[in-house]
Each structure stands twice: as structure tokens, then as C-alpha cells.
Amino acid sequence: MLTIEGLRAGYDRLEVLHGLGLSVEAGDPTVVMGANAAGKTTLCRVVTGLIPARAGTIRLDGEDITRLSSADRVRRGIALVPEGRQVFGEMTVRENLRLGAYVHGEPDARDYDTAFGLFPILLERESQRAGLLSGGEQQMLALARALMSRPRLLLLDEPSQGLAPKAVEQVAHAVNRIAETGVAILLVEQNLALAQMIARHAVVLETGSCVADGRASEIMASSAIQDSYLGKKRN
Amino acid sequence: MLELLPQQLVNGLALGSTYALVALGLTLIFGVLLIPNFAHGEFYMLGAFITYALVAAGLNFWLAMLVSVVCIMAMGGLVDRLVFRPIETAPALSLMISALAASIILQQVATMIWGTEPRTIPAPLTGVIRTPFFAVTQLQLVVMASVAAAFGAVWLVLNRSRLGLAIRATAQNRDAAMLMGISMPQVRFATFAMGAALGAIAGALLGATFPIYPSMGVNPVLKAFVVLVLGGIGSLWGAIFGGLVLGVAEVLVAGYIASELQDIGAFAILVLVLLVRPQGLFGRAQVER
Ligand SMILES: Nc1ncnc2c1ncn2[C@@H]1O[C@H](COP(=O)(O)OP(=O)(O)O)[C@@H](O)[C@H]1O
Ligand SMILES: [Mg+2]
Numbered sequence: 001m002l003t004i005e006g007l008r009a010g011y012d013r014l015e016v017l018h019g020l021g022l023s024v025e026a027g028d029p030t031v032v033m034g035a036n037a038a039g040k041t042t043l044c045r046v047v048t049g050l051i052p053a054r055a056g057t058i059r060l061d062g063e064d065i066t067r068l069s070s071a072d073r074v075r076r077g078i079a080l081v082p083e084g085r086q087v088f089g090e091m092t093v094r095e096n097l098r099l100g101a102y103v104h105g106e107p108d109a110r111d112y113d114t115a116f117g118l119f120p121i122l123l124e125r126e127s128q129r130a131g132l133l134s135g136g137e138q139q140m141l142a143l144a145r146a147l148m149s150r151p152r153l154l155l156l157d158e159p160s161q162g163l164a165p166k167a168v169e170q171v172a173h174a175v176n177r178i179a180e181t182g183v184a185i186l187l188v189e190q191n192l193a194l195a196q197m198i199a200r201h202a203v204v205l206e207t208g209s210c211v212a213d214g215r216a217s218e219i220m221a222s223s224a225i226q227d228s229y230l231g232k233k234r235n
Numbered sequence: 236m237l238e239l240l241p242q243q244l245v246n247g248l249a250l251g252s253t254y255a256l257v258a259l260g261l262t263l264i265f266g267v268l269l270i271p272n273f274a275h276g277e278f279y280m281l282g283a284f285i286t287y288a289l290v291a292a293g294l295n296f297w298l299a300m301l302v303s304v305v306c307i308m309a310m311g312g313l314v315d316r317l318v319f320r321p322i323e324t325a326p327a328l329s330l331m332i333s334a335l336a337a338s339i340i341l342q343q344v345a346t347m348i349w350g351t352e353p354r355t356i357p358a359p360l361t362g363v364i365r366t367p368f369f370a371v372t373q374l375q376l377v378v379m380a381s382v383a384a385a386f387g388a389v390w391l392v393l394n395r396s397r398l399g400l401a402i403r404a405t406a407q408n409r410d411a412a413m414l415m416g417i418s419m420p421q422v423r424f425a426t427f428a429m430g431a432a433l434g435a436i437a438g439a440l441l442g443a444t445f446p447i448y449p450s451m452g453v454n455p456v457l458k459a460f461v462v463l464v465l466g467g468i469g470s471l472w473g474a475i476f477g478g479l480v481l482g483v484a485e486v487l488v489a490g491y492i493a494s495e496l497q498d499i500g501a502f503a504i505l506v507l508v509l510l511v512r513p514q515g516l517f518g519r520a521q522v523e524r
Contacts, residue, residue: 050410074416086411088404099404103416105397149416 001026001184002047002153007056009046016042018208019056024153024201029175029185031195031216034205040188041083043205044157047186048080049073060153075103077152081159083188085142089131093122096130096141100148107148115144118174136167143174153184160191172197192220241368243490244483249375251482252382253437257455258462258474259385260433266469267406267426270319271327273334275434275459276452277341282307282435283442283451284345287356296359300439304432311431312424320423338452345449353446356439378440385433386475393471398425406469461505467515476516480504 002024010016016039024030034040045051047058049070058066060076068076088096097115101107116123119140125133130141139159146154156175160168168191175198179185189195195202195216202219204212212219261275282303289299318337322329360373393399398421404412405422413419438452445451462481466473481501488500508516 048414050413069418070413071416071418074414080414082411082414086408086414088407088411090407091403095400099400099412099415099417102397102401145415 001061002186003057003059003062004047005057005059007043007046007058008054009042009051010054011042011051015054016208017046020205020208020210021056022203022210022213024184024186026152026182026184027179028201029179029187029199030201030203031187031189031199032203032205033189033192033195033219035190037207038205039208040205041157042208044080044082044155044186044188047073047155048078071103074149077150078155079146079149079151079153080155081139081142081146081157083157083161085135085138087130087133087138087141087145089129091130092127093130093133093141094126096145097122097148100145101150103149111148111150115147118147118177119144135162136164136170139163139167139171140174143171147178151183153186154178155186155188157188158190159187160189160194165193168194169197196220239490242370243486245369245371245375247483247486248479249371249378249482250486251479252379253441253478254455254458254462254481255475255478256378256382256385256433256437256440258459258466258478259382259389259471260430260437261456261459262463262466262469262471262474263389263433264426264430265463267402268319268423269327269330271331271334271460272430273331273456274314274318274337274341275430276454276456277338277345278307278311278431278434278452279438279441279455280345280447280449280452281310281341282438283356283447284349284438284449285435286439286442287354287447290356296356296443300436303439304435307431307435308428311427314431315423315427320420338456342449342452349449351448351450353448355446356442358443360443374440374444378444381436381440382475382478385436386471389429389433389471392429398422402426458501461501464505464515465508467517470515470517473515473517480516 004023005021007017007020008015020043032040032043046053049068053066057064060078065073065076088099097112098107101111121137122141122144125137130138133141143159159171163171172194175185175187185198187195187198199216202214202216203210204219212222257275257279260278261272264270264272264275285303285306286299289302290296314337318333319330322333358374360377362373364371364373364376393403401412401417401422402425404415404417458481462474462477465480466477481504484504485497485501489497492500
């Protein structure tokens with residue numbers, strides 16, 4: 001589904017990703033792990049076209065999308081649940097969902113049914129301003145909003161951030177249900193519990209390069225992760 | 236003295252309406268794209284001059300104004316394309332300097348075409364309506380009505396159209412808007428075109444009352460920035476209300492204190508508002524969640 005090769009990207013004079021390669025398939029949910037500032041969010045931003053790639057290629061089902069605008073990528077089926085949720089706080093829940101379906105014109109009833117089916121709480125809050133929702137509810141809205149574009153590849157950037165364990169479980173459950181419908185999942189996560197609930201394939205990022213790639217269960221059990229990544233987190 | 240008050244208020248509202256119209260376009264562009272568009276005064280100026288040229292060529296004033304507004308809308312999009320988009324990710328200071336450069340260049344172009352000598356557009360309406368308390372010219376009424384109409388039109392576009400939804404989303408969170416598949420070039424063009432149209436309308440109407448000259452946009456744009464701070468940056472209601480307050484305040488200061496103090500009065504109010512309500516009369520305090 002998604003194949004990345006030799007990807008370089010960064011900000012001004014700072015290069016963050018130094019020739020990254022990885023691939024994601026539908027039916028094989030992938031988690032990208034890595035300490036703070038490893039470049040996980042930057043990866044999400046390059047894949048969705050918010051910042052340009054300086055070198056390398058990004059392919060979606062074989063098609064080179066490296067130079068496409070973010071709008072064209074959404075149209076081809078890439079959606080991101082961004083770090084920090086980024087809901088439109090001044091707009092209602094329903095308007096947020098409507099914006100999620102922007103590339104299709106207006107959403108149809110099925111789109112709303114899917115979103116409200118996954119997160120009934122959003123139906124209750126439908127006409128409330130998104131900025132007034134709790135953190136967990138905003139995360140659900142961000143996820144529902146991403147689904148409104150009918151993605152084939154869903155990226156999630158640290159969806160567990162700032163959530164209570166109960167809400168994290170709800171998010172994991174929802175992502176698993178989405179994955180079952182054939183959507184490819186690329187999850188960026190530092191929370192091992194959530195990663196374990198979702199991912200079958202794991203990639204470890206360290207200062208902009210991939211240092212481990214394999215089955216999630218093996219990677220998460222390996223001493224490399226336990227030492228370098230979890231060790232760093234504890235400090 | 237006091238028997239002049241109704242007349243002063245009418246004059247103040249008429250003056251304030253033009254401030255409001257200029258500020259509305261400025262606040263739209265700033266609110267959505269965070270661009271301090273000093274060249275807005277030149278949209279205003281060129282709106283007046285193109286109307287002038289067309290009227291001089293024999294066109295009816297209202298038709299001339301319409302053509303002028305359409306031209307300035309296209310020019311707004313062009314200014315964005317040439318002046319601001321190439322430095323999209325640059326710091327605010329670069330945007331500001333670019334805006335000043337655009338402003339100066341457009342003034343020079345106008346000077347090359349029309350010279351610096353002030354000109355007048357023959358007024359399309361010359362009637363005066365008199366009441367026991369005040370007199371108001373038909374043109375003043377048109378200016379006030381056009382502010383209401385322009386505000387209504389902008390409100391409708393923003394709140395009742397798909398494009399408006401995209402523009403509002405961009406104003407709130409540009410990255411998130413891009414993630415929805417909203418096309419930034421489209422939003423930018425629409426925002427600049429709308430903002431420029433508001434400036435051009437103000438220029439054409441004012442040009443029918445006061446002389447026009449290439450640097451006529453400088454002062455109104457500075458006033459409009461005061462209005463933005465008064466009303467709350469990015470707030471459409473704030474632009475209208477701030478403009479009217481500023482106009483009335485200036486006329487009252489000039490009438491009851493001293494006309495040399497007119498601008499001081501405006502800036503005194505500005506300082507007062509900043510002290511009491513730094514977010515402006517209609518601005519919402521920033522809340523981090
Ligand atoms: N907008 C930005 N401008 C400049 N540097 C940035 C920006 N965003 C992130 N960085 C830098 O890029 C590096 C990687 O950041 P990021 O991709 O956010 O890491 P992660 O998501 O893994 O924590 C960090 O050193 C960070 O300081
Ligand atoms: Mg991050």
C-alpha cells in the first residue's frame with residue numbers, strides 16, 4: 001500500500017529524516033516507535049504533504065505521490081489523525097465531520113453512520129463546539145473526521161497522548177475495527193500498551209533513521225527496544 | 236453646542252462606515268492568512284482610479300465601480316501570487332516588508348499613469364436629505380448601506396457556502412485544513428479577491444466624495460489597523476463596530492475639542508482599549524487547551 005524509500009525531510013537547515021525507508025500493507029497494521037524528536041511527526045507530515053520531501057520517494061499502491069499536493073493525497077485515500085488532535089475548535093462536531101468529507105463534496109448519511117457508529121458520544125455532542133469536548137472526545141472526533149474522507153491509508157500520530165487509559169482502550173478498539181475494514185494503518189506511538197493492542201508490524205526510528213523493522217511482537221520484546229527506547233523514555 | 240450632536244453623529248457614522256469597509260477587507264485577509272497586507276490601501280486607491288478612468292471614458296458610475304471591483308479582485312489574487320505566496324513560510328516580518336514593497340510599487344505605478352495631481356470622480360448622487368436634527372447626503376447613505384450589504388455578503392459566503400467553510404477552517408488551523416484536502420491556492424485566491432473587492436468598493440465610493448491621488452490609501456490603511464486592534468483582530472463584527480466607533484470618536488473630538496486632536500482622540504481610544512481589553516472589543520482571549 002505505502003512504500004517509502006530514501007526519504008529525506010526537515011525544516012530550514014535542519015534535516016530530520018535521513019533517508020528513511022519503510023512500507024505499510026493493509027491487514028498488517030504498522031507502528032512507528034521512537035523517542036521524542038526522532039522524527040515521527042515529521043514523517044507523518046511528509047507522507048501527507050504538509051512539508052515537502054527533499055529526496056526519496058513515497059508510493060501509494062505503486063503510484064509516486066512524492067510531489068502531489070496534500071489535497072491530491074487526501075483524494076487518493078491518505079488521512080492523518082494529527083498529533084495534538086487539531087480539531088476545529090470553533091466549529092461544531094458536525095462541521096468538523098463535514099470538513100472531513102470535504103474532498104467528496106458533502107458527506108452522505110453512510111459516512112455519518114460510520115462515524116457515529118464508532119463513537120456514539122459524538123452524536124450526542126453533534127452540535128457542540130469541538131473546543132468544548134474533553135481530550136478523549138476530541139481524539140475520537142479527530143479520528144472520525146479522518147474517516148469521513150474514506151481513507152485507504154490511515155495515519156495516527158500519538159493518539160494516546162494525554163488520554164486516560166479507558167479512552168486509550170476505546171481508541172485502540174476503534175482503530176482495530178477500522179483496520180478490519182481493509183484500511184491500512186500507520187500508527188506513531190510511544191505508548192507500548194496501545195501499540196501492542198493494534199500493531200502487527202513495527203518500525204523503530206532513531207534520529208531520523210530506521211534502526212529496527214519486523215514483527216511487532218518480536219521488536220517490542222527485543223532488548224534493543226527495552227534498552228534504548230524505553231530506557232530513554234524513563235529518563 | 237449640543238444641538239449639533241445629531242449632525243456630528245451622522246457625520247461620524249458616515250466616516251466610520253468607510254473605515255469599517257476598509258477594515259473589513261484587511262481583517263479578512265489577516266484573519267485567514269495572517270498576512271498584514273499594507274497593500275490593502277492600494278486596492279482602495281486603484282479601486283478609485285479605475286472607476287475614475289472608466290467614468291472619464293463615459294461609463295455610468297455604478298457600472299464603472301462594478302468593473303473596477305472585478306479588476307481589483309483579480310489584482311488581489313495576483314498580488315498574493317507574486318508577493319506573498321513565494322514567501323509563504325517566511326517569518327511575519329518578511330511578509331510585512333513584502334507588503335510595504337507591494338504598496339509602494341502600486342503607488343508608483345499609479346503615479347506613472349495618473350500623476351500626483353488630485354482628481355475627482357463626478358458624484359453619481361448629489362441630493363441631500365434634511366431632517367430637523369441633521370442633514371445627510373444621499374452618497375453618505377449609499378456608503379452606509381454598502382457597508383451593511385458588504386458585511387452581509389461576506390457573512391453569507393463565509394457561513395453558507397462550501398468555500399466559506401474551507402476559508403473558516405483555514406483561519407482556525409491551516410495544517411488541519413490542508414489535511415482535509417482543502418486547496419490552499421484556492422482559499423488564498425478567494426480570500427484576497429474578497430478582501431480586495433471590499434477595498435475597491437470603499438475607494439470608489441470615497442472617490443465620489445473626496446479627491447483621489449496615488450497615496451490616498453496610506454492613511455485609511457493605518458486607520459484600518461487601528462480599527463482591527465479596536466474591534467479584535469480577525470473579527471468581522473469587530474471591524475464594523477471598531478470602524479464606526481473610530482469614525483464617531485474622531486468627529487466628536489474634532490467638533491468638541493479641537494480638529495487638530497482628531498487623530499490623537501482615535502489613538503487615545505486605542506490605548507484605552509488595549510489597557511482594558513487587549514483582545515479588542517470583539518476578540519476572544521486566546522485559550523490553550
Ligand atoms: N516546525 C518545526 N520547525 C523546526 N524544527 C522542527 C519543527 N518541528 C519539529 N522540529 C524538529 O524536528 C525534530 C523531529 O521532530 P518530530 O518529527 O516532531 O519528532 P517526534 O514526533 O518523533 O517527537 C526535532 O528535533 C524537532 O525539534
Ligand atoms: Mg511527535
